[in-house]
Amino acid sequence: MDYEFLRDVTGQVQVRFSMGHEVVGHWFNEEVKGDMHLLAKVEAAAADVKGSERHWQLEGHEYTLWLDGEEVMIRANLLEFEGDEIEEGMAYYDEESLSLCGVEDFLQVIQKYREFAAGC
Template identity: 65%
Template sequence: MDYDFIRDISGQVSVTFSMGHEALGHWFNEEVKGDLALLDQVEDNLRRLAGGQDSWQCIGHEYTLWTDGEEVIVRANDIAFVTDELEEGLSYYDEESLSLCGAEDFLQVVTQYRDFCRHTW
């Protein structure tokens, strides 16, 4: 999983992820938007759930983050479609709407995102 952080001219931080993990970037860019308190909440729940059987989700405006402490799933809230209506051989493109990664990898991204946000140029 590759990703890059950038800061635009207004100072807003955004992150882009490699193919297959784009929804993670969308979650950071649409839901977090520099809100380090939200990252603290997610991080606390990830650690609390590690090794257990419970799960937790953070429902945002555009994306929902779900975790069981072992893995993290980010999914677009509008991803529910009825596939019976598609013509034969066609399917919806949803590669940028759903991403999965391990909890430890996600926590690494959170740490680097936080560090990037705090760094003044």
């Protein structure tokens, strides 16, 4: 999982992830937007479910983050389909709308995000 941190013209931290993990970057860019309290909430939840069968979910405006003791899933809220909304013979492309990664890798990205945002 490769990624890079940038600053936009307003100074806001932006994150770009490699193919297959783009949604992780979208989550940081759309839901976090520099909110370190949100990141602390995610870290606390990860610590809480570690070593258990429990899971935790955070629904945002555009993306939902779900985690358990081993992995993190981020998906676009638009992926929630009811019944057979897709026409027969058609497939929904979700490569840029859903991503999975390990909890430890995700927590490391959070730490690097904090460091970059602080100007380290």
